[in-house]
Amino acid sequence: MLAAIATLLVFQCLGEGLSYLFSLPVPGPVIGMLLLAGYCALRPAAAIALEPTALELLRHLSLLFVPAGVGIMVSAHALRGDVLAVVLSVAVSTTLAIIVTALVMRAMLRGRRRVAHEHGDRA
Known part of the structure; x- marks a missing residue:
């Protein structure tokens, strides 16, 4: 699970870096997700390895909206x-x-x- 989370974070960081480096109007995590989708399409074994961790994260996705909701209420x-x-x-x-x-x-x-x-x- 740790390796899968590290892989997800690496792709998010790559996306953030590309977005910042090229001043793209697309958020870094979106670019990272597209890169990850391409990587998984080229290496199906990677998608299989990431699947259990991704499903676990999706199961708790609602918790990730709490900080955003608090931020909206504050501002x-x-x-x-x-x-x-x-x-x-x-x-x-x-x-x-x-x-x-x-x-x-x-x-x-x-x-x-x-x-x-x-x-x-x-x-």
Whole structure:
């Protein structure tokens, strides 16, 4: 588990470094996650090794939102003039995330059916 956590942190640090080095508008953890996804695609054994630790972290993901929630409550006074913009951006981004997820899921199911049909399996 320690090696898997170290691997996750290395990719996050790589992402942070690239984001800082090239002044990218994308957060470092997002870049690190993309690098990790590419690494796991190239080395499936790495994905298998990371899976138990990743699932354990996901099980406790809600705890990671506590500091963010506290930060929002502490700086709520700074958001007073921008409440409409914040609410609108949350609503739009949530809607877009749901739409993109549905489209990706539909594409994956079509691909799965196509593969199953080619192999004579039932999906």
